[in-house]
Amino acid sequence: MFRLFSSLYKQYTTIGHRINIYFNGLNRSAGQISSGNIKSIRRFLSSGVMESLNFDNLVLRSLPIDNEKENFVRQVSGACFSKISPTPVENPVTVAYSTPALQLLDIPETDTLTKEFAEYFSGNKILQGSETAAHCYCGHQFGYFSGQLGDGAAIYLGEIINKKKERWEIQLKGAGLTPYSRTADGRKVLRSTIREFLCSEAMHHLGIPTTRAGSCVTSDSMVVRDIFYDGHPIHEKCSIVLRIAPTFLRFGSFEIFKPVDSQTGRKGPSVGRNDILTQMLEYTIKTFYTEIYDAHKDDLKKMYQEFYRDITHRTARLVAEWQCIGWCHGVLNTDNMSIVGVTIDYGPYGFMDRYDPGFICNNSDDGGRYTYEKQPEICKWNLKKLGEAIQGAIPVSETEPILEDFDAVFEQHYMEKMRKKFGLNKELPNDKDLVDSFLATMHKTGADFTNSFRSLSKLSLPGSADFDYKLELLKRRLLEQCCTLEQLKKTYAPRMDPRQLSMMVSMLQMNPDLLNMLGGSAKAVMVEIKNLEKLKEIKDLTDAEKKGNDDKEWTEWLEKYVARLKVEAEGIESIEEVNRARVEMMDSCNPKFILRNYIAQNAIEAAERGDFTEVKRVLTLLENPFSDSIDFSEVEPQPLSQDQEASCSVASTCERPAKSFTGIAYDSPPPDSLLDLRVT
Numbered sequence: 001m002f003r004l005f006s007s008l009y010k011q012y013t014t015i016g017h018r019i020n021i022y023f024n025g026l027n028r029s030a031g032q033i034s035s036g037n038i039k040s041i042r043r044f045l046s047s048g049v050m051e052s053l054n055f056d057n058l059v060l061r062s063l064p065i066d067n068e069k070e071n072f073v074r075q076v077s078g079a080c081f082s083k084i085s086p087t088p089v090e091n092p093v094t095v096a097y098s099t100p101a102l103q104l105l106d107i108p109e110t111d112t113l114t115k116e117f118a119e120y121f122s123g124n125k126i127l128q129g130s131e132t133a134a135h136c137y138c139g140h141q142f143g144y145f146s147g148q149l150g151d152g153a154a155i156y157l158g159e160i161i162n163k164k165k166e167r168w169e170i171q172l173k174g175a176g177l178t179p180y181s182r183t184a185d186g187r188k189v190l191r192s193t194i195r196e197f198l199c200s201e202a203m204h205h206l207g208i209p210t211t212r213a214g215s216c217v218t219s220d221s222m223v224v225r226d227i228f229y230d231g232h233p234i235h236e237k238c239s240i241v242l243r244i245a246p247t248f249l250r251f252g253s254f255e256i257f258k259p260v261d262s263q264t265g266r267k268g269p270s271v272g273r274n275d276i277l278t279q280m281l282e283y284t285i286k287t288f289y290t291e292i293y294d295a296h297k298d299d300l301k302k303m304y305q306e307f308y309r310d311i312t313h314r315t316a317r318l319v320a321e322w323q324c325i326g327w328c329h330g331v332l333n334t335d336n337m338s339i340v341g342v343t344i345d346y347g348p349y350g351f352m353d354r355y356d357p358g359f360i361c362n363n364s365d366d367g368g369r370y371t372y373e374k375q376p377e378i379c380k381w382n383l384k385k386l387g388e389a390i391q392g393a394i395p396v397s398e399t400e401p402i403l404e405d406f407d408a409v410f411e412q413h414y415m416e417k418m419r420k421k422f423g424l425n426k427e428l429p430n431d432k433d434l435v436d437s438f439l440a441t442m443h444k445t446g447a448d449f450t451n452s453f454r455s456l457s458k459l460s461l462p463g464s465a466d467f468d469y470k471l472e473l474l475k476r477r478l479l480e481q482c483c484t485l486e487q488l489k490k491t492y493a494p495r496m497d498p499r500q501l502s503m504m505v506s507m508l509q510m511n512p513d514l515l516n517m518l519g520g521s522a523k524a525v526m527v528e529i530k531n532l533e534k535l536k537e538i539k540d541l542t543d544a545e546k547k548g549n550d551d552k553e554w555t556e557w558l559e560k561y562v563a564r565l566k567v568e569a570e571g572i573e574s575i576e577e578v579n580r581a582r583v584e585m586m587d588s589c590n591p592k593f594i595l596r597n598y599i600a601q602n603a604i605e606a607a608e609r610g611d612f613t614e615v616k617r618v619l620t621l622l623e624n625p626f627s628d629s630i631d632f633s634e635v636e637p638q639p640l641s642q643d644q645e646a647s648c649s650v651a652s653t654c655e656r657p658a659k660s661f662t663g664i665a666y667d668s669p670p671p672d673s674l675l676d677l678r679v680t
Helices: 002-011 015-024 035-045 058-062 099-103 109-113 115-120 190-205 251-257 274-288 290-296 300-325 372-389 396-403 405-422 431-445 449-458 467-480 485-492 498-510 512-517 522-537 543-569 575-587 597-608 613-622 642-650
Strands: 081-083 093-097 133-135 138-141 144-148 154-161 167-173 212-225 234-245
Touching (some): 058 154, 058 274, 093 190, 099 190, 190 597, 274 300, 372 396, 405 449, 405 575, 431 449, 449 467, 485 543
Antiparallel strands (some): 133 154, 167 234, 212 234
């Protein structure tokens, strides 16, 4: 054992590389070394990097800190941060970690195997060099200014400069009370923590700018939650996620200077403090928009203009990426918009299954403010509010013209990405019509967004030897993605009690203002009415008629696509060579795997039973979203429970490499039994 340890230690230059290369190739079945001894060696070789991270907490040196030392809920004026400490939890344990995310901090995988890892990233222990604090910000929530919000459950740990000289801010979400917790307890639970952990990494590996998640830690400490807001609260485990980003400053960070809002009567806690506003702008631009700062630091007006232009362009490109992947944020408030143009704050979110432009992923969004199709206009609206928030430094008259760039930048980036998804290298004026008609056909047939796009690479360019065969194959595949008549009816089924809906409709007709005063949502009622109308339209439709209509719709669209591909093939000498490159491009833009709600829920339910294997398997899946095959060999399987074995038996198979423990393939749309999953 000692000779093995010594040879390993000398052979490789880094701990993680050294151990992983050896143990990945180790033939355990030959009895060379036990699994327990492997873990012991790994722990022994851990270099304790966590104790020597290179902290440089620039934001706390650059922006004002609250003078109050006590941690209690309050309005915080004249400050951007409040110094506080995380609240410890009982028996923290690591659920999962992201090796690529931790590499940003120079934390080797070996450190994750130590007990100290869970202690540090639950908030029980403080890393050397860390300075813990909570950030003060405001926000427009669902269109209304809410006044002071702040980090009610997130705690800043500091900023780490890694070996590449990159700056990464880290924070713990769910680490306890802060001055901004309002009426909450500062805690997060296992289900929400797993969802944030998994989606942060999923978005990164899909190529979408995002905050990262280094780890998910749970504990024996409990909090009470009413999951469905139905008066039946339960006890859930306190859990914490390690979040990583260049910065967690957001649009709402600049709204602490907002004067009294005419609608809500609320104001920012630091209204009138233009000195802090200019201080925050200088810090933000100098640190994260360095080129703009270096070029215009002697001309403040120009510097602010170019900063606003850059964040406008970044945000437009970001939401274009969301639209192209079929992802919905769910809570696009100004306090959930990053000042550096990355996806931030994974509360209620959702990847679409069946394509629906009116898709709402947040069950609390009664009025449908944050539907999929509205995301671009909401992001633009939020940018307008940012312009208003910084008007103490630059007038709105200077930022409003810049905001008009948004639509053109969004459209350009959206179409560039869509052409790649459709395998188009040439740029034609009517390409937008092709994209729109594809989306419309998916909507009419109830087709799965992700799988329909992934199917497109099955079609070769016209002129290929197997073109007719591939065309038929694509059509068959697209028809397989269409929802059934029963699923369609379930989609349009009313969510309100019929009597309640009838009463709401009557009130809306008599006095719309009264309905709003009573807390009802006129928009929600209109959505219900619209769904009832659609349900009436398909009431007498048969399964055979539905399938016939689907066939007709896709046949008509494929004719358009083939005509466009013929133009694409013009002038090409080597069809096969070009087609190979085209398919590679399409399959690198159209994922096979996304974090569908039911996949996340399966992992959550297993974790709540104490089995973290499924979380790790799903993470592996999401780290390889464009791959046709996933290697799960690095995930150590835990024995299946009787319930899991029963689920696999019902599904006829329990192949670990291809399917979740429920037996459902990871690239499948949700089964009927899981269509009703809702997130609030």
